[in-house]
Amino acid sequence: MTEDQLQQQIYTWYNNTFCLKNHNPRHVIFSVPNGGSRNVIEAKKMKATGLLPGVSDLIILQPNKTLFIELKIEKGVQSEVQKDFEQRVKLLGFEYHLIRSLNEFKNILLKEQPTI
Numbered sequence: 001m002t003e004d005q006l007q008q009q010i011y012t013w014y015n016n017t018f019c020l021k022n023h024n025p026r027h028v029i030f031s032v033p034n035g036g037s038r039n040v041i042e043a044k045k046m047k048a049t050g051l052l053p054g055v056s057d058l059i060i061l062q063p064n065k066t067l068f069i070e071l072k073i074e075k076g077v078q079s080e081v082q083k084d085f086e087q088r089v090k091l092l093g094f095e096y097h098l099i100r101s102l103n104e105f106k107n108i109l110l111k112e113q114p115t116i
Contacts (some may be wrong), residue, residue, distance in 0.1 A: 003071050005058055009102045010071070014060070014109070018044065024051030026102065028061040056089075068096045069105070076100075 005086045007075050019025040032055045039045065040047040070082060071089060078086070078098065089096045 001072055003057070003073055003076065006071050006099075006102070010058065010099070012106050013102060013106070016064075018109070026061055026074070029058060031058055032056070037116075052081075052085070054079065054085035055068060056085065066094050068094060070096070070098050072098060072100055074100065 011031070014027075014029045019029060020026065034051060034053065034055055056070045058069040058071070060067040060069065068086075070086070072077065072078070084100075086096045097105075097108055099108070
């Protein structure tokens with residue numbers, strides 16, 4: 001499995017479980033597309049408009065809570081800029097999770113919200 005496939009699984013499960021219109025308030029999950037190939041002009045524009053290397057793959061907004069989710073498969077490791085971002089987020093009092101599987105993600109979420 002690739003990180004993209006893991007991200008798709010997690011996004012789909014969360015979006016179909018917690019982000020439904022009938023949940024009040026409706027949660028939000030979104031990705032931050034920091035990776036990929038870009039031409040020089042596009043890369044400069046993105047950097048000038050706030051691109052931040054190391055930002056987590058997914059950000060989740062819940063009532064009065066924000067979670068930052070970094071995804072890695074099996075033996076994947078965080079880069080130094082990802083570790084720096086994690087430290088900054090934690091020092092600001094937010095949750096940051098390094099996730100390697102859909103089940104690990106579900107366990108973290110369901111532990112915090114046992115009624116779902």
